[in-house]
Amino acid sequence: MRMLNNFCKEYRVYYEDTDSGGVVYYANYLKFLERARTDFIRSLNISQSEIIAKHNLAFVVKSCKVNFIKPAKLDDLLLVSVNIKNVGIASIAIYQEIFCDSKIISKAEIEIVFVDLKSFKPKKIEKSLRDILMSKVAI
Amino acid sequence: MRMLNNFCKEYRVYYEDTDSGGVVYYANYLKFLERARTDFIRSLNISQSEIIAKHNLAFVVKSCKVNFIKPAKLDDLLLVSVNIKNVGIASIAIYQEIFCDSKIISKAEIEIVFVDLKSFKPKKIEKSLRDILMSKVAI
Amino acid sequence: MRMLNNFCKEYRVYYEDTDSGGVVYYANYLKFLERARTDFIRSLNISQSEIIAKHNLAFVVKSCKVNFIKPAKLDDLLLVSVNIKNVGIASIAIYQEIFCDSKIISKAEIEIVFVDLKSFKPKKIEKSLRDILMSKVAI
Amino acid sequence: MRMLNNFCKEYRVYYEDTDSGGVVYYANYLKFLERARTDFIRSLNISQSEIIAKHNLAFVVKSCKVNFIKPAKLDDLLLVSVNIKNVGIASIAIYQEIFCDSKIISKAEIEIVFVDLKSFKPKKIEKSLRDILMSKVAI
Numbered sequence: 001m002r003m004l005n006n007f008c009k010e011y012r013v014y015y016e017d018t019d020s021g022g023v024v025y026y027a028n029y030l031k032f033l034e035r036a037r038t039d040f041i042r043s044l045n046i047s048q049s050e051i052i053a054k055h056n057l058a059f060v061v062k063s064c065k066v067n068f069i070k071p072a073k074l075d076d077l078l079l080v081s082v083n084i085k086n087v088g089i090a091s092i093a094i095y096q097e098i099f100c101d102s103k104i105i106s107k108a109e110i111e112i113v114f115v116d117l118k119s120f121k122p123k124k125i126e127k128s129l130r131d132i133l134m135s136k137v138a139i
Numbered sequence: 140m141r142m143l144n145n146f147c148k149e150y151r152v153y154y155e156d157t158d159s160g161g162v163v164y165y166a167n168y169l170k171f172l173e174r175a176r177t178d179f180i181r182s183l184n185i186s187q188s189e190i191i192a193k194h195n196l197a198f199v200v201k202s203c204k205v206n207f208i209k210p211a212k213l214d215d216l217l218l219v220s221v222n223i224k225n226v227g228i229a230s231i232a233i234y235q236e237i238f239c240d241s242k243i244i245s246k247a248e249i250e251i252v253f254v255d256l257k258s259f260k261p262k263k264i265e266k267s268l269r270d271i272l273m274s275k276v277a278i
Numbered sequence: 279m280r281m282l283n284n285f286c287k288e289y290r291v292y293y294e295d296t297d298s299g300g301v302v303y304y305a306n307y308l309k310f311l312e313r314a315r316t317d318f319i320r321s322l323n324i325s326q327s328e329i330i331a332k333h334n335l336a337f338v339v340k341s342c343k344v345n346f347i348k349p350a351k352l353d354d355l356l357l358v359s360v361n362i363k364n365v366g367i368a369s370i371a372i373y374q375e376i377f378c379d380s381k382i383i384s385k386a387e388i389e390i391v392f393v394d395l396k397s398f399k400p401k402k403i404e405k406s407l408r409d410i411l412m413s414k415v416a417i
Numbered sequence: 418m419r420m421l422n423n424f425c426k427e428y429r430v431y432y433e434d435t436d437s438g439g440v441v442y443y444a445n446y447l448k449f450l451e452r453a454r455t456d457f458i459r460s461l462n463i464s465q466s467e468i469i470a471k472h473n474l475a476f477v478v479k480s481c482k483v484n485f486i487k488p489a490k491l492d493d494l495l496l497v498s499v500n501i502k503n504v505g506i507a508s509i510a511i512y513q514e515i516f517c518d519s520k521i522i523s524k525a526e527i528e529i530v531f532v533d534l535k536s537f538k539p540k541k542i543e544k545s546l547r548d549i550l551m552s553k554v555a556i
Contacts, residue, residue, distance in 0.1 A: 014455055016303055016448045020296035020352050021191075021256055026200040027169035027294065031433045034166065038431055042492070049492045052160075061165040065204040071259055074298050075459070075466045117160055120210055153316055155309045155444065157437035159491050164433055170294045177292055181353070188353045213437050214320070214327045299469075299534055304478040305451065308444035330438075339443040343482040349537055395438055398488055 006083040006138050007040040013076040023071035029106050030064065033096050036080035037110070044132050056117045062091070063111040070105040072098070078105075083138035087130060090114050090122035095138070145222040145277050146179040152215040162210035168245050169203065172235050175219035176249070183271050195256045201230070202250040209244040211237070217244075222277035226269060229253050229261035234277070284361040284416050285318040291354040301349035307384050308342065311374050314358035315388070322410050334395045340369070341389040348383040350376070356383075361416035365408060368392050368400040373416070423500040423555050424457040430493040440488035446523050447481065450513050453497035454527070461549050473534045479508070480528040487522040489515075495522075500555035504547060507531050507539035512555070 011032050019025040041048055041059075052058050072078055079099040086093040091113045098106040114125045125133070150171050158164040180187055180198075191197050211217055218238040225232040230252045237245040253264045264272070289310050297303040319326055319337075330336050350356055357377040364371040369391045376384040392403045403411070428449050436442040458465055458476075469475050489495055496516040503510040508530045515523040531542045542550070 012452075012456075014448070014452050015297045015299070016305065016451065018298035019293045020298065020300045021197055021199065021293070022298045023259075025294055026203070027166045027173065030166035030169065031431070034433065035429075035431050039429075047492070049490065052491075058160055060160065060210075061207055063204070063206045064165070065202070067202045068200055071199075073466065074469075075464070120162075151313075151317075153309070153313050154436045154438070155312065155442055158432045159435035159437065159439045160432070161437045166433065170292070173294065174290075174292050178290075186353070188351065191352075212327065213330075214325070299475055299477065301537075304481070305444045305447035308447065312444065336438055338438065338488075339485055341482070341484045342443070343480070345480045346478055349477075398440075 006081050007036070007043060007136075008079055008081045009036050009039050011035055011078050011080060013072050013074055013078060015074060017072075018074050023073055024076075026068060029066065029068065029072075029098060030108075032078055032080050032098060033064075033066075033106075033108055033110065034061075036082050036096065037094065037112075040082040044136065046129065046132065052117065057114060057123055058117050059092070059112045060115050060120075061110060062113045065109040067107050068105075069107070070100070070103065072100050072105055076100050084133060084136050085138065087125070087133045087137060090124055092125075092133060145220050146175070146182060146275075147218055147220045148175050148178050150174055150217050150219060152211050152213055152217060154213060156211075157213050162212055163215075165207060168205065168207065168211075168237060169247075171217055171219050171237060172203075172205075172245075172247055172249065173200075175221050175235065176233065176251075179221040183275065185268065185271065191256065196253060196262055197256050198231070198251045199254050199259070200249060201252045204248040206246050207244075208246070209239070209242065211239050211244055215239050223272060223275050224277065226264070226272045226276060229263055231264075231272060284359050285314070285321060285414075286357055286359045287314050287317050289313055289356050289358060291350050291352055291356060293352060295350075296352050301351055302354075304346060307344065307346065307350075307376060308386075310356055310358050310376060311342075311344075311384075311386055311388065312339075314360050314374065315372065315390075318360040322414065324407065324410065330395065335392060335401055336395050337370070337390045338393050338398070339388060340391045343387040345385050346383075347385070348378070348381065350378050350383055354378050362411060362414050363416065365403070365411045365415060367402055370403075370411060423498050424453070424460060424553075425496055425498045426453050426456050428452055428495050428497060430489050430491055430495060432491060434489075435491050440490055441493075443485060446483065446485065446489075446515060447525075449495055449497050449515060450481075450483075450523075450525055450527065451478075453499050453513065454511065454529075457499040461553065463546065463549065469534065474531060474540055475534050476509070476529045477532050477537075478527060479530045482526040484524050485522075486524070487517070487520065489517050489522055493517050501550060501553050502555065504542070504550045504554060506541055509542075509550060
């Protein structure tokens with residue numbers, strides 16, 4: 001599944017990311033996935049910390065499905081992609097891949113919800129923000 | 140889905156687990172899930188560090204599907220369950236739940252593979268180990 | 279340096295704590311130290327999350343000096359101590375040790391400040407809280 | 418203390434680095450410090466993973482003294498410096514600073530030892546490696 005309109009960024013594997021099995025600890029791949037989503041959002045000139053400060057609203061992960069295909073190791077340079085598949089009223093469906101040495105090592109389906117940080121109830125993504133995200137839906 | 144034969148253990152939420160959204164960081168729920176799987180394995184008198192030291196073999200996560208239903212907060216006491224659904228030649232299918240104040244807050248389907256830590260190729264789970272795991276399949 | 283009046287608690291080392299050097303990642307010892315401080319505070323019936331919710335005040339670390347004497351490994355059970363050395367107007371000096379198999383593996387001097395979480399300016403520790411802490415100064 | 422011969426690199430603060438106090442979790446500053454040391458070593462064309470693979474030797478932290486001056490927040494871009502102060506037979510003394518918006522927010526004294534990863538006994542830093550490190554002593 002190769003997509004247009006996607007965002008990619010590189011992240012280095014440091015000691016902190018690995019475990020005594022000699023490879024990246026499984027939960028830490030989700031950190032790389034989140035960094036890429038955050039950098040993607042930033043690349044759209046949307047400031048998450050500003051949305052929190054102003055409205056106390058934030059994007060939170062509702063579900064994730066991750067396949068760990070090959071392990072990454074210390075010093076590896078990972079390329080992480082972000083592809084918006086769908087933008088709903090209060091949610092976003094994202095598909096992500098992690099590559100190392102041009103080989104896919106992980107893939108993930110992430111469901112994001114826009115919520116009020118006090119109640120954790122879903123909130124409508126405001127039109128201007130939604131328009132930006134819609135324009136980035138990968139095809 | 141309530142199961143028999145399952146394992147449960149409590150884990151506390153500390154500052155390290157939370158993020159600036161005020162709740163547990165999404166990837167950190169996977170740490171709680173892994174701690175419970177490790178403590179479950181230990182409760183069966185299987186030593187993972189011994190299996191690594193002797194055979195350089197280990198259980199690694201091949202895929203995970205996690206639903207984040209409600210957030211956990213600082214100081215919360217989480218109850219994490221482990222239910223073996225199926226034991227294959229080189230793999231185990233596990234279902235886990237996380238509870239807080241008797242309410243389910245996360246559920247996860249985890250696929251584990253038994254691999255050689257050098258090649259990361261799947262290895263047959265040896266009979267004695269497999270028998271123990273099979274006897275714990277949740278019903 | 280053996281102290282009276284101190285608090286001790288055990289914490290298990292999981293995969294998440296280790297790195298590809300085969301031992302606990304150096305920054306993660308600070309997590310074990312902080313868990314013990316938090317559990318010590320909880321044992322005094324002081325709720326940190328309540329103090330934050332009510333007053334937006336919290337204890338934060340101003341400085342730490344940690345000696346890593348021996349490494350801890352996967353599955354190790356660590357015993358972590360907390361000894362209050364001094365309680366100031368807005369600060370606490372703490373000495374901590376980490377033991378594994380009855381041997382000291384780390385020791386730490388921690389300086390804590392009580393701050394307003396908005397301004398991060400030091401705030402006077404209120405008398406009732408200060409009295410409880412003073413009564414626990416290790417001798 | 419401004420030094421010549423030092424190494425600097427920028428690192429972004431993500432959700433994973435923060436805690437529910439709204440700022441970077443104290444132990445996570447040590448991750449940023451370690452990333453900078455690793456990237457510094459890499460900039461000298463020294464491969465830590467190769468030294469481990471070939472000789473099972475590695476640089477490990479023996480002690481650290483960290484002052485947390487101001488907190489960093491989500492989305493902050495941190496500039497982390499590495500200054501070698503002294504190179505011994507089996508050890509390195511390093512001074513590091515973390516800056517945010519051109520203001521110093523943390524400073525750290527780190528003592529590194531070169532050890533055998535099996536015994537964790539100190540090992541002489543081999544001459545070629547020592548010469549490279551000596552040439553980078555900050556003045």
